Amino acid sequence: MRGSPDPTLSIQSKRLSIQGSETPTTKPHKPLVVGIDLGTTYSAVAYVDDRGQPHTIINSEGDLTTPSAALIENQEVTIGKLALKAQITLPGNVATFAKRDIGKPTLSHPVDGRSVAPEVIESLILGRLKRDAETKLGRPITQAVITVPAYFNEPKRRSTIRAAELAGLDVLAIINEPTAAAIAYGIEKHSEILGPQTVLIYDLGGGTFDVSMVKVDHSNITVVATDGNAMLGGIDWDRCLVKWLDDQFAQTCKFRPSEVETGAAWLMQEATELKHALTSRTEVKIRLTFQSSTLITTITRSVFEDLTAHLLDRTRFTVRKLMKDSATQWEQIDQVILVGGSTRLPQVAEMITALTGMEPNLSISADEAIAHGAALYASTIPSRAAANQTGEPESGRLVISDVNAHNLGVLGIDLETRLSCNYVMIQRNTPIPVKQTTRFQTLRDDQRSVAVEIVEGGDSRGRYGTHIGKCVLGPLPAHLPAGTPVDVTFRYDRDGLMQVEARLPATGQQASIQIERHSTSVPSETVDPSDPEWSIL
Ligand SMILES: Nc1ncnc2c1ncn2[C@@H]1O[C@H](COP(=O)(O)OP(=O)(O)OP(=O)(O)O)[C@@H](O)[C@H]1O
Ligand SMILES: [Mg+2]
Missing domain, CATH: 3.30.420.40 (ATPase, nucleotide binding domain)
Known part of the structure; x- marks a missing residue:
């Protein structure tokens, strides 16, 4: 920043x-x-x-x-x-x-x-x-x-x-x-608020879900841990109702609005309205006309909640995971605060009460x-x-x-298995600012450059992660033996600025890059583990 x-x-x-x-x-x-x-x-x-x-x-x-x-x-x-x-x-x-x-x-x-x-x-x-x-x-x-x-x-x-x-x-x-x-x-x-509190923020919006555990002491805000899903929100609840309405049309009117050009958008708008109506009523009568076919039926809140139970379950799973990962008991949480329009769904507050034994804070x-x-x-x-x-x-x-939400690591080769690996330098939920140095080594004799591939998230092999930058150290002196040490340092500051430095202690040679959240200069492609250049260690 x-x-x-x-x-x-x-x-x-x-x-x-x-x-x-x-x-x-x-x-x-x-x-x-x-x-x-x-x-x-x-x-x-x-x-x-x-x-x-x-x-x-x-x-x-x-x-x-x-x-x-x-x-x-x-x-x-x-x-x-x-x-x-x-x-x-x-x-x-x-x-x-x-x-x-x-x-x-x-x-x-x-x-x-x-x-x-x-x-x-x-x-x-x-x-x-x-x-x-x-x-x-x-x-x-x-x-x-x-x-x-x-x-x-x-x-x-x-x-x-x-x-x-x-x-x-x-x-x-x-x-x-x-x-x-x-x-x-x-x-x-x-x-x-009387004194410091530990609160859980459950934020279910239109398209995303976040849950964060935060220590709040008036203007001192300390995030302890965070988790979420960038692809889960109110529109997924809408889509369940879109499918249900489409099926009802198919059964009673023998055609699907979704198969007509303007039908999908029409169904989405009707589904959103129906969802909102089911927030205030336990049963809603439906009379919908699309291209001269009329659907007359009724839906109850409990049918809607069954249709969408798997979505709510995903949020419950994430909340429990956050509690487990941060080794926190519910007795240590003072408030569960709901934000985001989708927390108006009655099923959200009910789930939170059942899970935590607390009434959510609205x-x-x-x-x-x-x-x-x-x-x-x-x-x-x-x-x-x-x-x-x-x-x-x-x-x-x-x-x-704040904390970083995803692991930040370096892609390399495991010396024992010779398979690709994602070495995590900064674990997710580490308080920012943070600095971490780790010693790696060159893979081959006479290796003339070292490419430090920086990856966010992903599994232990580096798959499914997001490439966020590369720091290349070289040209290295000729005839260095395999196993020559290379020190890699990650520095992550409060403003979201990350500095990655690679250093060859043998010669003092070093290279660094800065990854700024407002920089657009670093390409943002998905990691390709078949790229031969990412061969340090
Ligand atoms: N009464 C209601 N009952 C159920 N859902 C509602 C109600 N009012 C609003 N919503 C839903 O809340 C969502 C919008 O919430 P909000 O404005 O917090 O999300 P957003 O900021 O657009 O999304 P995000 O934060 O995920 O990017 C929509 O899916 C909307 O249908
Ligand atoms: Mg929002």
Whole structure:
């Protein structure tokens, strides 16, 4: 992340003061850093006022959240509610759930006949959020703190930052969604919390699921452990109902709406509405007409819960795994805090109560907490930067300690088995900052270079991991014997900046690379273990 935002701030205030001299009645504003919750289905923007209170910025349609949907038709782009509605009439022109595809080269479906990069759709959404916020607050907004699921990997984080840059936003920090929720809880509910608490944040949104264990002591937020699933959220519950509705049509009307061009989008909208209705009622009567066929039936909440039990089970499994991995007993947890729109499903609170013996805490806004937390974090950035420059201790009110969600390792060859292996340098859930040095060795006589392949996640053989960078040391001196030591150091700092260094102690030769979460220079392909270059040790 950017070390100090100050140079940008001073240029901006100069520009503003020039404008101010042309229109003497306009008072120059202090640049404002907003917090953005860029969601799979809905997004929200918040700012912190002069009294330190976070507020959600109402969009141009008067809503707290904006649908993360884009309609692209004849080069014209519409974001939000209208785009969502247009799904039925123009399904091939609407992009939804782009966050699910972020980090990949293209969206899973073409839009307006073309394949589009998910970060382009995300940038269009961010652009609309930025313009709406500027209109509402009457000042330019060029800097933001953006939240991402804790379980997002490196390419997904980088693509999110790239999307913000395309939208004209300078990303001062990327913070994890459950961490943002914990900040909102710690600050907004401070007067109600007696002393330090250990809380579990269960965040089930539209497309992603995160669970984090966090120690909250007012403005001291320490993440202990995190886990999740970047491909599990409300849309998976919707898809179960889509299938059920489609089957009902097939049985009673002898045709499937899903097989008609506009049917899939229509079914999805009806399924989402039906799901919401089943949150407030235990039984819902259905009367749906599609292309002159009418389906009349009834669904109960218990049938819906049976249809989706496997999804809820996956969240329960992840919560239990987190508790087990962190060797924590339920007696040590003070609160289970629910965030994300999908936690309105009654089955979520019931499962949490059955699992933990505690009533879940619903005191922070499921829709706004994450944007509020991001805005609160953003509001402390100028004081952090000033503190860094003066060398004084950090004067910002918030002290955040996070963990890395995935293992970070080096790909190599196991000397005994001669098979590929993923040597984990930094275990998942290690508190950041962290530094780790490990001694490896060259594989062959007269090896002239060493390639340190850095991998995030993956199994012990390095499969299914994500390649996040490569540090090449060389050319090495001729005639080095096999087994010459190579020291590899991983340094991971608080701002998500990772430095990898490879050093040959025999000669003092060294090479290093920096992996920045806002850098787009490092390719983000999936690891190919058949690449002959990754042959150290
Ligand atoms: N009353 C309700 N009952 C059930 N589900 C609901 C209700 N209200 C909203 N949802 C669901 O909540 C989800 C949206 O929640 P939220 O806005 O927190 O997600 P998001 O931020 O878009 O996604 P993510 O955080 O996963 O990227 C949608 O799937 C929506 O259908
Ligand atoms: Mg969300």
